[in-house]
Amino acid sequence: MTTNQLLLNHLAELMLNEEKHFLAVDLLFDDVQIGDFVKSIQIDSPYQHLISEGVLTEIVKEEKLYVSFTIEGYFHYVLGEVIYRIDQEKSDQYLIDIVYSNKLIGLNEGVANCLSKYVQESKNEKLISFIKSQNTISTICVKPLANSFILNDFELIVKTLINDDLEDRYFLILLTLKFLDENNKHVGIENFWKVFIYNFKQFNIFNASFYKSQLIIKSLLHNTNNNLKQFISQINDNQKKYFQNCSDYQKRIIYFEFYNIIVSKGLLKEAFDFSTRIKLYEYSQELLTANYYNVLYPLLELQQFEIAENIYKKCFQSSKQNGYFLNWSGWIYQTWYELKSQNINHLNIGISLYHDASEIIEIDFGKYSIQKYQNLENLGYAYSLKGDHHKSCNYLDNAISILQKLYQTDVTYLLGTSYLMKAVALLNLKRYDEALHFSFCSDKCKLLQISEESPEMAWNHYDRANIYLQIGEIEKAKESMKLAYTIRTKTLGDQNGLTIHAKNEFNKMNT
Numbered sequence: 001m002t003t004n005q006l007l008l009n010h011l012a013e014l015m016l017n018e019e020k021h022f023l024a025v026d027l028l029f030d031d032v033q034i035g036d037f038v039k040s041i042q043i044d045s046p047y048q049h050l051i052s053e054g055v056l057t058e059i060v061k062e063e064k065l066y067v068s069f070t071i072e073g074y075f076h077y078v079l080g081e082v083i084y085r086i087d088q089e090k091s092d093q094y095l096i097d098i099v100y101s102n103k104l105i106g107l108n109e110g111v112a113n114c115l116s117k118y119v120q121e122s123k124n125e126k127l128i129s130f131i132k133s134q135n136t137i138s139t140i141c142v143k144p145l146a147n148s149f150i151l152n153d154f155e156l157i158v159k160t161l162i163n164d165d166l167e168d169r170y171f172l173i174l175l176t177l178k179f180l181d182e183n184n185k186h187v188g189i190e191n192f193w194k195v196f197i198y199n200f201k202q203f204n205i206f207n208a209s210f211y212k213s214q215l216i217i218k219s220l221l222h223n224t225n226n227n228l229k230q231f232i233s234q235i236n237d238n239q240k241k242y243f244q245n246c247s248d249y250q251k252r253i254i255y256f257e258f259y260n261i262i263v264s265k266g267l268l269k270e271a272f273d274f275s276t277r278i279k280l281y282e283y284s285q286e287l288l289t290a291n292y293y294n295v296l297y298p299l300l301e302l303q304q305f306e307i308a309e310n311i312y313k314k315c316f317q318s319s320k321q322n323g324y325f326l327n328w329s330g331w332i333y334q335t336w337y338e339l340k341s342q343n344i345n346h347l348n349i350g351i352s353l354y355h356d357a358s359e360i361i362e363i364d365f366g367k368y369s370i371q372k373y374q375n376l377e378n379l380g381y382a383y384s385l386k387g388d389h390h391k392s393c394n395y396l397d398n399a400i401s402i403l404q405k406l407y408q409t410d411v412t413y414l415l416g417t418s419y420l421m422k423a424v425a426l427l428n429l430k431r432y433d434e435a436l437h438f439s440f441c442s443d444k445c446k447l448l449q450i451s452e453e454s455p456e457m458a459w460n461h462y463d464r465a466n467i468y469l470q471i472g473e474i475e476k477a478k479e480s481m482k483l484a485y486t487i488r489t490k491t492l493g494d495q496n497g498l499t500i501h502a503k504n505e506f507n508k509m510n511t
Contacts, residue, residue, distance in 0.1 A: 003037070003046040008055070010034050011067070022066040025058065038067075052147075052183060053077055053113065060367045076106055080113025087114060095126075096133045099140065108140050115144035122153055128160050131172070138172075145176045149188035158195050170211035177218075184369055184406050193222035210250045213243060217257040221264050221449070232262065232270055252283055260294045266454030268298040269491055281311060289315045292328050300335040301455060303497050308332045323360030327375045330354040334382050339497055351382045373402040373414075381421045384428065392425040416445030416456075424463055432471045439464045455498075458487040462502060465509075474509065481506040 010033050015021055028038040037047040050056045054073030059066055087094050095111055104110075118126040127144050134141070148154035161169040173192075180188045197219055208216060220228060243251050255278050262271040275281060275298070281288070288295055288311055299308040312329050319325040330353030337346035358375050365371040380395035400418050404410050419442035426435035442460055450456055465480035485506050488499040 004050060007034050007037050007046050007050065011056075011069070022059075022061075022068045025065040025067050028067070050077075052185070053116070058366075060362065065367070072106070076109035077113055079106060079110030080117060083110050083114040084117045092126075092129055095130055099138075112140045112143045115141070116147045119144050119148045119151065122151075124148060124154065124157050128157055131157075131161070131169075132164075134168070139175065141172055142175050142179050145172065146179050146183075146185065146188055149176065149180065149192045150185055152191045154192075155195050155199070158192070159199055162196075162200055165212075167209050167211050170209070170215050173215060174211055181370075184366075186370075186407050190222075193219060197223045210243075210246050210254070213246075213254050214257050217254065217261060220261045228262065228265055228267065229270070231258075232267075232274060252287060255280070256283070256287055256291055260291060263294040263297055264449065266450035266456045267491075268301050268455055269493070271298045272302055272304070281307065285315050285318055289319050289322065289325055292325055296328055296332060300332065300339070301498070302492065303339055305332070305336045305340065321360060323357040323364055323375070324371055326353050326357035327361065327371070327378060330357065330382070331378060334378070334385065338385055347382065347385060351379070351386070354379045354382060368402055368405065370403075370406060370414075373399045373406070373418075376402070377418050377421065380418075380425070384421065384425045387428075389425045389428045393422065393429070396422045396425065411441075411445055411448070413445055413449040416442045416448075419445060420460055420463060423467070427463070427467050427470065430470075432467055435467050436464070436471075439467060453487055453490065455488060455491040458484045458491075458498070458502070461487070462505075465505070469509070478506065478509050481509060 010031075011023065014023055014028075014031075025038060029035050031038070034047075037045060040047060047056070051058060053076075054070050055077045057068055057070045057073070059068070083095070083098070095114065098107065099111055115127050115130060118124070127141065127148065131138075131141050131145075145154075145157065148157055161173060177189055177192065180186070180192075196215075200216075200219070220231070243254055246254065259271060259274055259278075259280060262274060271294075275295075281295075292315070295311060296308050299305070299311075309332060312332055315325060316329075330350040332350070333346045333353070334350035337343060337350065354375060358372075358379075361369070361371045361375050376395045376399035380392045380399060383389075383395065384392035396418055400415065400422070403412070403415055403418065407414075419438045423435045423438040423442065426432075426438065439460060443457075446454075446456060446460065461480045462484035465477045465484065468474070468477035468480060481502060485499065485502040488496060488502050492499050494500075
């Protein structure tokens with residue numbers, strides 16, 4: 001009996017004994033036979049594998065996590081096992097033939113599970129052969145390809161897809177990365193980019209086809225050897241025409257992809273200038289909402305609050321049941337309060353929007369999703385601004401816990417912001433040593449993606465200066481505040497409110 005079969009049989013036995021088809025996950029932790037499987041957060045553990053395969057489903061009821069069988073998913077799983085067994089005795093053409101000739105509902109899912117089984121056994125040539133047999137994109141390949149990225153044994157597959165140099169192949173990769181993101185399998189995404197960047201040498205982003213352009217642009221975030229400012233300069237050259245084989249709508253998507261990389265690299269002024277040149281804020285509500293965080297971030301750092309609010313109003317009517325949208329809309333008003341108005345009504349509107357978003361996010365994305373982490377992080381910082389630092393720490397601890405589990409590490413870029421927010425809350429609770437520790441943890445995470453001169457790092461130096469000030473390390477406080485001021489002058493301009501504030505704080509320390 002395999003470990004998967006052991007786990008499934010024992011869960012069924014427990015359900016029979018309990019006379020319930022849902023089991024509380026935390027009560028399974030101490031089970032002698034399967035407790036270790038259930039507790040493991042490793043993506044390739046039996047329990048996590050069956051969750052990702054859709055055989056088991058986790059749901060939250062009354063603040064408690066439960067697990068149950070997914071009847072349709074279990075059928076697809078068993079069908080995959082059957083197809084796999086039959087395929088051992090058939091020619092390489094068997095899987096291809098049944099996809100086109102067999103009309104069984106669920107057949108495609110069964111074949112996908114069969115291919116995933118081959119991937120788990122490092123028999124990737126089966127998946128490669130199947131991909132090559134498809135004249136058009138086949139979603140059957142998405143799950144097994146995602147599993148190969150997770151298991152980190154897929155270089156041959158990526159080389160094959162690159163060498164084919166077909167739009168369908170690039171689209172398949174994009175679909176797979178989206179699937180991994182939607183299922184919070186971020187380890188698979190990081191594994192893929194390492195292999196892709198090492199093997200892919202065609203970084204001409206301006207004349208490639210639509211899906212190929214998107215993939216190359218997305219890779220810039222993970223490729224430390226690219227000169228992003230040079231690319232920005234090139235694309236700002238009005239004398240050149242780019243992406244001539246793409247429709248106007250496709251060009252907007254490509255420009256948005258490029259804009260998102262500029263923001264993610266912390267080049268906020270450059271992002272704002274680029275968005276103004278291409279009239280990004282006039283793009284459709286659909287595109288603005290899909291990229292909402294990256295649209296807002298430069299605007300709020302550069303204190304363009306009215307533009308941010310206008311975009312919020314433009315998108316509101318069609319997005320008011322969108323938890324992601326409501327969450328980052330709260331950020332507009334929180335930041336407006338913090339950086340300019342000091343009007344408590346702005347902060348209260350922000351907190352209200354965060355709470356409105358919270359329940360919708362749990363329904364749409366799950367209680368342990370990246371979107372829920374973002375929501376908890378925002379609530380944590382907002383309550384810190386409001387002066388409720390104990391509540392702030394509770395929200396931030398929950399956010400940090402979710403992200404550590406999703407990424408299976410305590411050092412990843414996204415944790416940089418959460419750690420710094422916690423440092424601020426701890427500073428206000430006069431837990432100075434802990435606050436200093438978390439500020440340096442934030443540095444370590446942020447510098448995985450952005451440069452030391454990013455305006456995002458200015459926040460770290462600014463907050464650390466205040467910690468040093470409280471523990472009597474005056475010279476270190478001056479040094480940190482001067483760094484914050486210098487970075488903001490260079491990246492945001494000397495007339496920016498954040499720059500002026502850092503300058504005033506630095507001068508105050510020298511009087």
